[in-house]
Amino acid sequence: xxxxxxxxxxxxxxxxxxxxxxxxxxxxxxxxxxxxxxxxxxxxxxxxxxxxxxxxxxxxxxxxxxxxxxxxxxxxxxxxxxxxxxxxxxxxxxxxxxxxxxxxxxxxxxxxxxxxxxxxxxxxxxxxxxxxxxxxxxxxxxxxxxxxxxxxxxxxxxxxxxxxxx
Amino acid sequence: xxxxxxxxxxxxxxxxxxxxxxxxxxxxxxxxxxxxxxxxxxxxxxxxxxxxxxxxxxxxxxxxxxxxxxxxxxxxxxxxxxxxxxxxxxxxxxxxxxxxxxxxxxxxxxxxxxxxxxxxxxxxxxxxxxxxxxxxxxxxxxxxxxxxxxxxxxxxxxxxxxxxxxxxxxxxxxxxxxxxxxxxxxxxxxxxxxxxxxxxxxxxxxxxxxxxxxxxxxxxxxxxxxxxxxxxxxxxxxxxxxxxxxxxxx
Numbered sequence: 001x002x003x004x005x006x007x008x009x010x011x012x013x014x015x016x017x018x019x020x021x022x023x024x025x026x027x028x029x030x031x032x033x034x035x036x037x038x039x040x041x042x043x044x045x046x047x048x049x050x051x052x053x054x055x056x057x058x059x060x061x062x063x064x065x066x067x068x069x070x071x072x073x074x075x076x077x078x079x080x081x082x083x084x085x086x087x088x089x090x091x092x093x094x095x096x097x098x099x100x101x102x103x104x105x106x107x108x109x110x111x112x113x114x115x116x117x118x119x120x121x122x123x124x125x126x127x128x129x130x131x132x133x134x135x136x137x138x139x140x141x142x143x144x145x146x147x148x149x150x151x152x153x154x155x156x157x158x159x160x161x162x163x164x165x166x
Numbered sequence: 167x168x169x170x171x172x173x174x175x176x177x178x179x180x181x182x183x184x185x186x187x188x189x190x191x192x193x194x195x196x197x198x199x200x201x202x203x204x205x206x207x208x209x210x211x212x213x214x215x216x217x218x219x220x221x222x223x224x225x226x227x228x229x230x231x232x233x234x235x236x237x238x239x240x241x242x243x244x245x246x247x248x249x250x251x252x253x254x255x256x257x258x259x260x261x262x263x264x265x266x267x268x269x270x271x272x273x274x275x276x277x278x279x280x281x282x283x284x285x286x287x288x289x290x291x292x293x294x295x296x297x298x299x300x301x302x303x304x305x306x307x308x309x310x311x312x313x314x315x316x317x318x319x320x321x322x323x324x325x326x327x328x329x330x331x332x333x334x335x336x337x338x339x340x341x342x343x344x345x346x347x348x349x350x351x352x353x354x355x356x357x358x359x360x361x362x363x364x365x366x367x368x369x370x371x372x373x374x375x376x377x378x379x380x381x382x383x384x385x386x387x388x389x390x391x392x393x394x395x396x397x398x399x400x401x402x403x404x405x406x407x408x409x410x411x412x413x414x415x416x
Contacts, residue, residue, distance in 0.1 A: 054293055055214025083218060084289035086296065119303070139200035140304050141207040145297075149200070165296055 007037040012045065015073045022061045023144055026103045029062055033091025036082060045070050045077040050087045052165070053145040089165045104128045105147065106161040114164035118148065127152035128159045172226045173246065173343035174353055175287070176236070177389060178279075179219035180247035183237060184397070185268060186212035187404050188255065197258045204304055205261065211297040218290045234415075238408035242398055243391035246341075250333035252388070252397045256326070259312055259319070263326035266305035270366050271337045271359070272298050278354040287352065306370050313374025320375070327371065328379045335384035337363070 008016070016035055021027045029035055029049075037048040047066055051059050063079040070077040089108040092100070097107040106125050109117065116122040118137060125135045132154040139149035147160040189209035196202025220233035227236070250268055255261045276298055279291035312323040338360040340348070347353030368378050387393065407414060 051214070051293075053211060053214060053297060054218060055210035055212070057210075082289075083293045084285075086289075086293040139203060140300070140307075141200070141204040143203075145207045145210055149203075163300075 006033075006035070007039060008035065009038060009040050009045075012038045012040070012070075015069050015075075016066065019062070019065045019069050022058045022065070024100065024103060024105065027096055027099045029066070031093045031096030031099060033093065033096075034062065034087065035066075040075070043076065045075045047077055047079050048082045049079060050082050050085075052087050055145060087165070089162065092162075100162060101128055104159055106150065106159060108162045108164040111164050111166050117161075118163070125150055125161050127155060127157055129157035130155040167228060168226055170343040170346040171284075171352065172223055173341070174347045175219050175223040175226070177246045177341065177343065178275075179216050179223065180245050181251050181268070181272075182212040182219075183216045184245070184247045184400060185251040185264075186210075186216060187400055188251070188264075189261075191403070192255065192261065201258070201308075208265070208301050208304070211294075211301070215290065215294045215297070218293070222286050222290075234408070238405050242393060242401055245388075245393065245397065245401070246391060247388050247397075248333065248336050249385055249388040249394050250330065250337070252394060252400060253330060253333065254396050256329075257322055259322040259326040260330070262305055262308040262312065263323065263330050265301070266309045266370070267327075267330055267334055267367065269298065269302035269305050270370075271334075271363055273302050274359045274362055274366075275354055275356065278359070282353070283351040309370055309376075310374040313371070313376040323374070324376050327376060328381075331379040331381055332383065332385045334363075334367075336386040336388060339386060339389055341389050 013030070016038060017028050017030050019029045021029055021032055032052070034049050034052065035047065036050050037046070039046050047070075049059065049062060049066070059081060063081070066079060067077050092108070100107045106128055108114065109125065113124060117125055118140065121137065123135055124133050126133055127135050130152060132152055134153045135150050136153060137148060138151050138158065141147075142149040142160045146162060146165070148163050149158065150161045151158045186209045189205045189212070192202065192205045194202065196205055216237070217233055220236045223236055224231040224233055250264060253260065253264055273295065276291045276295040280288055280295065282288045282291065309323060312319040314320070315323075338356045340356060344353050344356065348355045371378050
């Protein structure tokens with residue numbers, strides 16, 4: 001597992017927790033693990049964020065939303081986009097995984113299981129509607145770059161699966 | 167300005183830009199909803215990677231250059247992409263063939279670029295390779311599905327591979343900028359990727375029950391800015407907004 005340290009001033013946590021992911025509004029950007037550092041220095045908050053995927057169109061919005069939230073709390077801020085270390089689905093918090101599932105997106109499996117699902121057609125992704133594992137891959141790509149499209153063969157629900165990225 | 171580094175970055179990024187533009191043009195035109203979404207998602211990944219490269223290139227160039235000016239305001243001969251990526255979508259087999267022949271190279275290339283002594287390039291490579299391994303999975307799957315499919319799909323996949331084969335050797339040509347950057351341990355020595363490339367490609371083609379083309383005559387020129395007729399049309403589409411409304415921004 002890749003563990004890259006986050007460096008976030010405790011006092012900023014509640015503010016950043018309020019900023020939601022524009023693509024998945026039920027999820028805080030903190031739960032997605034895209035905020036890598038947020039440090040107050042000379043009354044300015046320096047924030048480093050990292051994209052889930054290179055072309056993620058949400059990054060500009062996330063940057064703007066962070067600045068707005070910090071401004072409302074009385075801080076000026078500077079946002080920097082960093083690429084290294086590269087984001088991994090391991091950085092999604094347990095709370096974030098739960099929020100994904102509640103929203104109708106199956107949370108990422110471990111790397112090996114993910115491979116079995118996407119390459120070998122194994123039926124183990126849990127349907128977000130009825131929890132059946134009798135689900136199949138419909139499309140390797142879904143509504144955004146980070147997801148694949150699945151369908152449940154028991155309740156027929158189509159749903160997104162968040163692909164494992166390591 | 168570090169001329170060689172600048173050119174080296176464009177040589178990498180222009181491939182992704184032109185291929186991304188081609189795939190993006192398929193939006194709403196893919197043969198099925200799933201392939202349509204796939205092509206446009208791959209396009210999005212490539213554009214994301216391109217932005218990182220061009221932002222870095224703009225910093226090196228200075229003189230008010232931006233990622234947009236580099237992407238949109240060069241003339242045809244200033245683009246350094248390989249000929250492979252500018253080949254047209256004759257049919258879906260060509261789209262897949264072009265993608266497959268590029269993806270295999272792209273993955274091997276990024277795998278080495280991760281070790282670059284240039285920290286920015288290394289970071290972009292580490293980020294991109296995760297995405298590109300998925301692209302390669304997608305295009306390889308389709309080569310196998312079409313090759314080992316019906317008589318018609320096999321014929322078309324074979325035609326695409328046989329036609330595009332002539333553009334594969336150029337992937338492993340070194341430019342002067344490449345050589346200088348290899349010296350500084352910034353660039354990947356692409357000549358070392360060739361054996362592994364054909365080994366990987368041939369294994370998939372064999373699995374797809376397709377013939378491995380025997381032709382030893384290869385096209386080249388893109389890396390020096392000498393392109394096939396197709397690039398001009400791609401650029402006129404891509405640059406239209408910036409030419410019609412100079413300095414426009416999103």
